[in-house]
Amino acid sequence: MTNLTLALDAMGGDYGPRITVPAALQALRLYSFLNFYLVGNKTDIEKYLSQVESDVLRRIEIIHTTEVVTMSDRPAHALRNRKQSSMRLAIELVRDGKAQACLSAGNTGALMAMSKVLLKTLPGIDRPALVSCLPAVNKTPVYLLDLGANVSCCSETLFQFAVMGSVLCEAVDKNRSPKVALLNVGIEEIKGNDQVQQAGQLLQQSPQINYTGFIEGNDLFSGRVDVIVCDGFVGNITLKTSEGIARLLVHQLEKGLTKGFFVRLMAKMIAPRINSVLNQMNPDHYNGASLIGLRGIVVKSHGSADESAYLQAISLAVTEAQRRLPQMIEERLESILLDINN
Amino acid sequence: MTNLTLALDAMGGDYGPRITVPAALQALRLYSFLNFYLVGNKTDIEKYLSQVESDVLRRIEIIHTTEVVTMSDRPAHALRNRKQSSMRLAIELVRDGKAQACLSAGNTGALMAMSKVLLKTLPGIDRPALVSCLPAVNKTPVYLLDLGANVSCCSETLFQFAVMGSVLCEAVDKNRSPKVALLNVGIEEIKGNDQVQQAGQLLQQSPQINYTGFIEGNDLFSGRVDVIVCDGFVGNITLKTSEGIARLLVHQLEKGLTKGFFVRLMAKMIAPRINSVLNQMNPDHYNGASLIGLRGIVVKSHGSADESAYLQAISLAVTEAQRRLPQMIEERLESILLDINN
Known part of the structure; x- marks a missing residue:
């Protein structure tokens, strides 16, 4: 199995790292080909990494930042002012080809706005x-x-x-x-x-x-x-x-x-x-839930997801990355839209 | 208990008189103060009235008409062209003070349009x-x-x-x-x-x-x-x-x-x-469901309602008529709207 790397907005959701990090650890044990960027406050994230086996630990890289998108941030405000937020940095890892998918349980409107600007939509969308x-x-x-x-x-x-x-x-x-x-x-x-x-x-x-x-x-x-x-x-x-x-x-x-x-x-x-x-x-x-129509994979988890629900969202991101979903959509879209425009 | 009269669009709904008439009969047995106008095709309605006890029968008056509003009629079309429809005649009985409430399981859009034109909305609505x-x-x-x-x-x-x-x-x-x-x-x-x-x-x-x-x-x-x-x-x-x-x-x-x-x-x-x-x-x-904001009582039943569900809708119309709902809403509305406009 080809290695896959996911970028996690570790701070997103109602519980932040308390849920996102243990769920990521479960996923790493489940999928041996998986790697994570955990984006967020290093101190908060590391709390949940003590006593973790080295095989799992070495597949994690923490990207430290203290800024977060809040649930009350308007999308336009988040886009302009949260340039070092865990959400934005996670999306940027996808844009820069360092991760094959990103995942956040944070503010949906901000996630949508940032994804659209950073990853761009597919042609015709x-x-x-x-x-x-x-x-x-x-x-x-x-x-x-x-x-x-x-x-x-x-x-x-x-x-x-x-x-x-x-x-x-x-x-x-x-x-x-x-x-x-x-x-x-x-x-x-x-x-x-x-x-x-x-x-x-x-x-x-x-x-x-x-x-x-x-x-x-x-x-x-x-x-x-x-x-x-x-x-x-x-x-x-x-x-x-x-x-x-x-x-x-x-x-x-x-x-x-x-x-x-x-x-x-x-x-x-x-x-x-x-x-x-x-x-x-x-x-x-x-x-x-997946944000589709983008040139990259973005998965949104419920803000209130518990560990097992969050793991479900990670699995969804893994599946979409394995199937290279944006490329598949792009190819079929092209043919359908051509057919309609003719 | 003061006598109450309801006007029933006997033809409305997926099953017409097969459901509406037996449900009306049940209601008449349940509420001794109740009377019905059954509006629709006399022959179809009378099929369900044989062998009914005289005490119940004498509280029914059939208003014969063969025209109906269909489910695919646009509201404006129904308003202009279904002037002798069972739905419209039932609403007119309320407008003319002959019935205290009407009930239909027919086309919601047409019911809304006809009720609005025939009964008018309350002041401020x-x-x-x-x-x-x-x-x-x-x-x-x-x-x-x-x-x-x-x-x-x-x-x-x-x-x-x-x-x-x-x-x-x-x-x-x-x-x-x-x-x-x-x-x-x-x-x-x-x-x-x-x-x-x-x-x-x-x-x-x-x-x-x-x-x-x-x-x-x-x-x-x-x-x-x-x-x-x-x-x-x-x-x-x-x-x-x-x-x-x-x-x-x-x-x-x-x-x-x-x-x-x-x-x-x-x-x-x-x-x-x-x-x-x-x-x-x-x-x-x-x-x-009730159409509120009108100067009269109009109750809408599910089109697919069975006899017992349709009886529920009749009971709702009875309750609203007993409480004189439009008058109650009008009085409170006046005070609230005055307060807002000042």
């Missing part, structure tokens, strides 16, 4: 999109984009997201003709706002995209399509809502099954079966 | 909003609006929705100071699109509204606030997504608990407990 797989699908994954990188999108941007989502699904899942849908308030052609309606018309004119029309919120998890496209405002709220209701149901069920001796006993006896279903729905098992 | 309670809350209900009547909203409209939602919660739940939040992609002030940010500023300047800031999708079901406001595009997708994931989880759990003799046996023994949790999350138990 105006704005990168944040994409992730939906939790709890029964079959092959369903990609949802955009998840919050772009709170307002014109129809042309939604169209580009659809093309990128389709190419991503082709590239990663070897799905030759992914079904693509636009998220809307109804499936009838007359439904929705101007952006969605016009994006639908653009997609209907694209022979290389298997566009299947509009899809409603209650059909997100049915596996009827492979790629679902919406603006970042809708996507972010949709994803978080799904997570919210899944957590609530799990909580209610756990509560319902712990009252009364008999119920508790029975529930314990079939707990493995119940847990396997609940785990399948656990959003933490799906941590890691 | 530009557009009615579709509002419903969220499923699966542990405590007092959480109102979400708009649910799809307005796919694009300016900040002023979002602000009016917040005011109406707050007044609704005061009126129905006797909550003296309902907590109101705007649905957004983050809780930080810098987050979101222009409409949400400006609506937030308007709400901060309204002393009579207990505005608590932004709320994220994963917090929808936490009971942290009483009223959540968003545009109809986001609200519709959010509600349907919640329903989709709740149904999926229920399905997965049922599937997981029917494999293997031992698991099936144990599951059966604690089935009541599991079912009580699942029922709590069943969207059908929360059927019925």
Whole structure:
């Protein structure tokens, strides 16, 4: 296996190095071909590196900086003023070819703005999109984009997201003709706002995209399509809502099954079966969203991710780097966009 | 109890009179003070009225019409061309004071457009909003609006929705100071699109509204606030997504608990407990959304509602008529809007 190097914004997220460093150590033990740049406060990072075996330690390089992007930094402010931040230095390592992917659990808007400026978008793409797989699908994954990188999108941007989502699904899942849908308030052609309606018309004119029309919120998890496209405002709220209701149901069920001796006993006896279903729905098992449409790999972790969820995001970055995702997207995009423009 | 009369668009919804008429009959047996206008095709409606006891039958009056609003009618088209439709005639019965509320499971856009033109909005309100309670809350209900009547909203409209939602919660739940939040992609002030940010500023300047800031999708079901406001595009997708994931989880759990003799046996023994949790999350138990901001009561049922879900929507219309909701909203609105304009 060819060696891979990831750049980690070790300071990002709600817990910083307390989560990011132990997760990186787990990944190093899991993947012998992996190396890390850990970008952030050296003292804080080193706290978690004592008593680590030398084979793992020698695959880590710390890039020291004390500056961080805060969660309340506006993207433009972060871009102008956080030039020595752990987030920016991690992205620069990708830009300079020193790392094959970078990963942050920090401010999404800042990550998006910095990535766009430092790595640039692919030809034909105006704005990168944040994409992730939906939790709890029964079959092959369903990609949802955009998840919050772009709170307002014109129809042309939604169209580009659809093309990128389709190419991503082709590239990663070897799905030759992914079904693509636009998220809307109804499936009838007359439904929705101007952006969605016009994006639908653009997609209907694209022979290389298997566009299947509009899809409603209650059909997100049915596996009827492979790629679902919406603006970042809708996507972010949709994803978080799904997570919210899944957590609530799990909580209610756990509560319902712990009252009364008999119920508790029975529930314990079939707990493995119940847990396997609940785990399948656990959003933490799906941590890691990718900023696609860039000339480099940037993965975003949930800010509240725990060690195992953060490890999931690292694994996603590893997979994308191994498959050279930006190059794959670029090649397919070129052919699709040529076809559309002719 | 004072007599109440509801006007039913008997033809609306996926199943028409097959669901609407039996549900109306159930309601008549449940509420002795209730009367119905059943608006629609007389022959179709009468099919479900044979062998009905005379005490119930005499509280029904059929208004015959063969015209219907279809699901693919654009609102403007329905308004101009469906003048004898069951939906329109039902609304006219409210306008003319013959019924205290009307109910339809038909085309939401057409229902909204016709209601607005025929019933008019309350003073200070530009557009009615579709509002419903969220499923699966542990405590007092959480109102979400708009649910799809307005796919694009300016900040002023979002602000009016917040005011109406707050007044609704005061009126129905006797909550003296309902907590109101705007649905957004983050809780930080810098987050979101222009409409949400400006609506937030308007709400901060309204002393009579207990505005608590932004709320994220994963917090929808936490009971942290009483009223959540968003545009109809986001609200519709959010509600349907919640329903989709709740149904999926229920399905997965049922599937997981029917494999293997031992698991099936144990599951059966604690089935009541599991079912009580699942029922709590069943969207059908929360059927019925109200178009508020009008000078009359209009309730919208899910198009796919079954008899018991449709009965829920009828009960909602009964409650609102008993409480004279439009009058209550109008009185409180006047005071709040006066306060803001001064």
